[in-house]
Amino acid sequence: MKENILEVNNLHVSFKTRNGAITAVRGVNFSVKKGNTIAIVGESGSGKSVTAKSIMRLLPKQNTIIPEGNIKYENRDLLSLPLKDMQKVRGSEISMVFQDPMTSLNPTMKIGKQIMEGLTKHQTLSKKQAKQRALEMLELVGIPNAKSRLEAYPHQFSGGMRQRVVIAMALACNPKVLIADEPTTALDVTIQAQILDLMKDLQEKMDTAIVLITHDLGVVANMADTVAVMYAGEIVEYGTLDEIFYETQHPYTLGLLRSMPNVNASKSEPLIPIPGSPPDLATLGTGCPFAARCPYTMAVCHDHHPETTQLSDSHSVSCWLQDSRTPSDHAPEIVGSAAR
Known part of the structure; x- marks a missing residue:
């Protein structure tokens, strides 16, 4: 190796x-x-x-x-x-x-x-x-x-x-x-x-x-x-090309991929932009920097920065949705749909 x-x-x-x-x-x-x-x-x-x-x-x-x-x-x-x-x-x-x-x-x-x-x-x-x-x-x-x-x-x-x-x-x-x-x-x-x-x-x-x-x-x-x-000065998801494109785990990564044109899609299928703007680095709070733009945000996201969760030897993500302490009914399934 x-x-x-x-x-x-x-x-x-x-x-x-x-x-x-x-x-x-x-x-x-x-x-x-x-x-x-x-x-x-x-x-x-x-x-x-x-x-x-x-x-x-x-x-x-x-x-x-x-x-x-x-x-x-x-x-x-x-x-x-x-x-x-x-x-x-x-x-x-x-x-x-x-x-x-x-x-x-x-x-x-x-x-x-x-x-x-x-x-x-x-x-x-x-x-x-x-x-x-x-x-x-x-x-x-x-x-x-x-x-x-x-x-x-x-x-x-x-x-x-x-x-x-x-x-x-x-x-x-x-x-x-x-x-x-x-x-x-x-x-x-x-x-x-x-x-x-x-x-x-x-x-x-x-x-x-x-x-x-x-x-x-x-x-x-x-x-x-x-x-x-x-995002906002830190790596929020890290993995192989296939893991990032086909096993997406962070809502920001999902947003980036969904806003990318798909040549195989029908003409009527709209792109899905990420709402809002990147945060002001001078006024970042203690929570997740993506919380204000995230469609899956929870109360903990605004108050506490997520820890890095190691999903495999090569794949890691910083998101409360993937944290083992998050109840399963609060963690929506976002994996795999990003590459459309």
Whole structure:
């Protein structure tokens, strides 16, 4: 059995504000094995990108507080690594594809030079060797006329091509872990499918572990081995792809899946949106953060935070409905209906 290459344990992240500290990530736990993909899903503001940037240590130092937790990469705690050592890890061993390809590239530098920059920093390559490697990466990600495109600027590429360039940059040093933060946002459906197929092909060739940050459950179904569902800064359900899609146990996960279009459904079948809005993290109470939007809420949900219930070796959920102390007549059957 493969060992975990990356483990996030009890991670808490807060930000200093004029009104005091606001906790954006609360007790997050997950792991990923070499060559596998974990998808972290949830609405905007659920803490997905903060978690990803914590792994890379890219959050602003001046107002970020990480009071608890550790992030272990090959048994090294990234949070306690000296900055010099962390800079060696970034790009060479752990890379990140950022959310917006339009702003991820330097508009004043040629594409080839931007890819070569990481190669010359992390690997003992000459300028000629780095250029050859950059050319190989552009060809690998399917950029046509790659040799001439090395000399082009970002504005000369379409959005889909820029995203391919960003992926080429991230994979140039053969990282062991790739963090992809909404890698297909703002791309049309055809280009989105090409980018996902590209990532899967590269994963197979390089045996790279992928941490996929997304709110698109269609992308999750196409890519993930394991799924972590985040809400209000915490993971509310965690399991294999089949467990999350077909053995759903949290009302929020159910809501996400029911609001996803079903190509096999009749035209008259409406989508079922989740009512309300995500909570204000600055005013969270002591109860379940999803209580105000949950159709199955009970009195205990408003006053006490649910404990994590381990349903199997791979499946866990934080919900009072699945707690062993909840009377059976108060726990509606929600399992299995989510994938419709």
